[in-house]
Amino acid sequence: MTDVVKRGTTMRRRERLQGAGMDLALPYLLLAPAVLIVLAVLVYPLWDGLRASLMFYRYGKPLDFVGLDNYIQLWTDPQFLNSLWVTVRFVFFSVALETILGLALALFCLREFYGIRILRTILIIPMVITPVVVAIVFRLIYASDAGMLTAFSEAMGGGQVQILGDPLKAFTGLVVLDVWEWTPLMFLILLAGLQSLPQEPFEAARVDGAGPWRTFVDHTLPMLRPVLAIAIVLRTIDAFGTFDQVFVLTRGGPGEATRLLPILGYEMAFKFQQTGYAAALFVTIGLIILAFALFAVRMLKRAGPDT
Amino acid sequence: MSGVRYEGIEKRFEAFTALHALNLDIPDRTFLALLGPSGCGKTTALRILAGLETPTAGKVIIGDRDVTRLQPRDRDVAMVFQSYALYPHMTIADNIGYPLRIRNVDAATRAKKIAEVAQALEIDPLLDRHPRQLSGGQRQRVALARAIVRDPAAFLMDEPLSNLDARLRLSMRGEIKRLCHRLGATTIYVTHDQAEALTMADLVAVMRQGELQQLAPPADVYERPANRFVALFVGNPPMNVLRAEVSEQGIHVAGATVPIDGARHQRCLASAITELGIRPEDIRLAAPGSPGALSGEVYVVEPMGNETLVDVRFGDERVTLRAAKGFTAAIGSTLGVAFDAADACFFDSSGSTKVHRARNGEAG
Numbered sequence: 254m255t256d257v258v259k260r261g262t263t264m265r266r267r268e269r270l271q272g273a274g275m276d277l278a279l280p281y282l283l284l285a286p287a288v289l290i291v292l293a294v295l296v297y298p299l300w301d302g303l304r305a306s307l308m309f310y311r312y313g314k315p316l317d318f319v320g321l322d323n324y325i326q327l328w329t330d331p332q333f334l335n336s337l338w339v340t341v342r343f344v345f346f347s348v349a350l351e352t353i354l355g356l357a358l359a360l361f362c363l364r365e366f367y368g369i370r371i372l373r374t375i376l377i378i379p380m381v382i383t384p385v386v387v388a389i390v391f392r393l394i395y396a397s398d399a400g401m402l403t404a405f406s407e408a409m410g411g412g413q414v415q416i417l418g419d420p421l422k423a424f425t426g427l428v429v430l431d432v433w434e435w436t437p438l439m440f441l442i443l444l445a446g447l448q449s450l451p452q453e454p455f456e457a458a459r460v461d462g463a464g465p466w467r468t469f470v471d472h473t474l475p476m477l478r479p480v481l482a483i484a485i486v487l488r489t490i491d492a493f494g495t496f497d498q499v500f501v502l503t504r505g506g507p508g509e510a511t512r513l514l515p516i517l518g519y520e521m522a523f524k525f526q527q528t529g530y531a532a533a534l535f536v537t538i539g540l541i542i543l544a545f546a547l548f549a550v551r552m553l554k555r556a557g558p559d560t
Numbered sequence: 561m562s563g564v565r566y567e568g569i570e571k572r573f574e575a576f577t578a579l580h581a582l583n584l585d586i587p588d589r590t591f592l593a594l595l596g597p598s599g600c601g602k603t604t605a606l607r608i609l610a611g612l613e614t615p616t617a618g619k620v621i622i623g624d625r626d627v628t629r630l631q632p633r634d635r636d637v638a639m640v641f642q643s644y645a646l647y648p649h650m651t652i653a654d655n656i657g658y659p660l661r662i663r664n665v666d667a668a669t670r671a672k673k674i675a676e677v678a679q680a681l682e683i684d685p686l687l688d689r690h691p692r693q694l695s696g697g698q699r700q701r702v703a704l705a706r707a708i709v710r711d712p713a714a715f716l717m718d719e720p721l722s723n724l725d726a727r728l729r730l731s732m733r734g735e736i737k738r739l740c741h742r743l744g745a746t747t748i749y750v751t752h753d754q755a756e757a758l759t760m761a762d763l764v765a766v767m768r769q770g771e772l773q774q775l776a777p778p779a780d781v782y783e784r785p786a787n788r789f790v791a792l793f794v795g796n797p798p799m800n801v802l803r804a805e806v807s808e809q810g811i812h813v814a815g816a817t818v819p820i821d822g823a824r825h826q827r828c829l830a831s832a833i834t835e836l837g838i839r840p841e842d843i844r845l846a847a848p849g850s851p852g853a854l855s856g857e858v859y860v861v862e863p864m865g866n867e868t869l870v871d872v873r874f875g876d877e878r879v880t881l882r883a884a885k886g887f888t889a890a891i892g893s894t895l896g897v898a899f900d901a902a903d904a905c906f907f908d909s910s911g912s913t914k915v916h917r918a919r920n921g922e923a924g
Contacts, residue, residue: 453645460610460716461706462633462662471658475649 306532315529323533333534335509336517343424343513344492347431352485354432355439360473362440363447373444380437388501391430392417395502420510423503427511430498435491439484446480447473479553486549493542514538562623562713563588564609564746569618571604571770578604579770581618586763591740591747593761593778595754597793601770602750606716609748611635622713633662638707639716642723644699646691646706653678653687656705663710677705680739697728708739714746721756733759754794758782766790788911791837797869800843800879804836804906811836811901814874816854820901824915828906831914835907840869842903843881848896854879855896858889872897 306324309317327333362373379387394401395416402414416426454476458468474481496515499505505512505520512520514534522531566584570577578601586592594602607613609620611632620628627635638659646655653674654661660670678684681701691699700720707715720736721729737760740747751757757764758778766773766781766789774786785791791799805812806828810819813836820828846853859871859878868887871880872895881897889895902918 451643451645451648453641453643454647456610456612457639457641457645457647457706458658459612459632460637460639461659463658464631464633467662472647472649478649 302532305529306536308529310528323530336512336514340514346428347492348488350432351436351439354436356443358440359443359447377437379434384497385501387434388498392502395426417503420507423510442484446477450476482553490542564714565621567619569615572616589744590762592763593757594750594765595757596767600767602767606718606750610639610716636713637716638712640703640707640720642719644703648691652689652702656709659710673709677709681705696724717749719750784916787913788907797840797880799837799839801835801837802877806833814854818852818901827915832908833906834909836904838899838904840880840882843897843899846896846898848894853896853898858891858893858895861889
């Protein structure tokens with residue numbers, strides 16, 4: 254009896270709400286908080302950055318609208334061009350080494366043997382350590398006076414090892430750090446990719462006469478291609494934004510040897526207070542990454558029908 | 561081509577023994593069917609021959625080479641997998657030509673061979689496609705083409721028809737038989753389908769729980785099963801097995817006494833018979849109460865079109881018999897059936913066949 258009454262009132266209320274157009278408005282009302290948050294923390298800063306990149310600043314105050322002047326100036330700025338070149342080299346060497354090492358480790362860990370689970374777990378530890386902590390550890394390793402490398406060298410009868418003082422060695426040291434930290438990510442993605450491949454074609458290849466190397470080249474690589482491509486794209490995008498490790502390890506030095514684009518942008522914005530110029534630089538980095546990602550996605554799509 | 565021999569092959573997976581000392585001798589140019597229910601070790605036996613599994617003990621001989629410790633690529637066998645195992649990233653032509661490419665056959669010869677086998681298997685219009693653009697039956701043909709494109713010592717087939725629908729399976733059955741006949745190839749064919757084994761093979765090896773039950777030509781496996789398991793596994797509907805007792809008067813079965821000829825009677829008396837087996841086509845309808853007839857109750861009548869299967873119940877036992885098409889009887893009505901003891905085989909309490917049927921065409 255009471256049930257019937259209750260159902261009657263809810264029905265009536267629903268009808269009333271529908272009458273007020275509630276049915277149409279409700280989805281938007283429910284979405285509103287999320288949309289507002291996204292607008293506040295994502296869209297507004299992006300918009301503000303874009304706007305700033307078109308202004309001329311002095312002492313952190315916008316003075317004048319200058320159109321695309323900041324962008325044009327970038328491409329004649331030797332500092333920017335140097336940083337772009339350093340970044341491209343850094344991304345290329347890091348991602349290439351991480352891919353090769355990650356794939357090798359994944360292939361190795363694909364087989365089952367005693368202790369493999371523990372090994373897999375150990376291998377992904379570097380990835381879960383905070384980048385700043387990793388950089389501090391590497392600074393201690395590289396330190397010329399009290400560092401581990403120097404200690405090693407002296408124990409072997411050598412002298413002090415200067416890593417962070419030499420442009421090439423510092424750059425190499427930075428790549429080594431990045432490889433140490435991010436190979437595990439490659440390893441993890443590629444291991445998952447390898448594990449998801451069907452087993453029968455590999456058995457068929459063995460019976461058909463393929464040895465391990467031919468199997469790898471003819472079957473593993475082509476079948477793994479989509480996963481490999483996604484892993485490389487993700488890591489490349491991420492590597493373009495590398496900041497904290499460099500900031501802690503070298504601050505971009507010695508000279509400009511390790512000054513990646515994000516470091517340069519940071520210095521422009523906060524050290525030299527060239528807010529508009531820095532904004533233009535970051536928008537440019539964003540566009541470069543976007544162009545790369547679009548290109549990679551198109552390559553993937555082209556590879557799609559075959560795989 | 562060469563013969564294949566298993567010598568005391570044993571395979572254990574930790575506590576589980578998949579194969580107990582398997583001995584099989586497959587002559588050159590023979591089509592052998594490895595038949596058995598799932599989990600009987602037939603696929604394991606095939607994978608050991610291919611080199612995809614290593615036996616725990618025993619030897620595998622192909623031709624006159626001991627290949628037990630050799631890699632699959634050094635064994636010179638070709639295999640068709642149940643899931644076809646095509647290379648998804650290669651075109652059909654590349655799939656078929658792969659075994660040749662591995663052997664560094666030059667491109668022109670390769671193209672010629674690919675075209676040949678593709679034509680033989682009627683897949684030549686598909687050569688530029690990729691496996692996932694093909695239907696199951698087409699993939700099956702590609703897998704076959706990849707196996708026959710070179711000239712291996714033996715063909716191994718692991719339930720190649722089980723993923724096809726019933727009609728396609730029937731037509732491919734005939735095609736594979738023709739193909740193997742034409743190639744004159746030693747073929748080891750794993751299947752759980754007794755009809756495939758009987759229709760295609762020169763020799764059938766029936767397996768159960770890792771042990772070989774019988775190795776014989778299909779007609780013998782059907783007419784002279786080595787034991788109760790083979791009798792029930794081969795044939796559709798399967799052989800009827802009834803409790804039986806032997807006395808001086810004859811065979812007592814389902815409340816009737818069936819006469820039996822002297823020599824076989826003596827053998828039955830001598831070997832503690834507990835059951836008899838009789839094929840459905842060897843049972844005929846008879847007037848209830850006529851001498852030697854079993855009187856029972858109709859359990860179900862199943863018209864098959866070309867014939868009618870009739871199940872008759874005697875107490876807690878049941879037999880199936882083949883009647884002419886158009887036969888009808890009400891469920892529950894009384895029906896008399898009879899058979900000739902010469903057509904029956906007799907099992908002892910361990911299930912092994914002690915007395916075979918008296919006549920099966922030529923064999924005694």
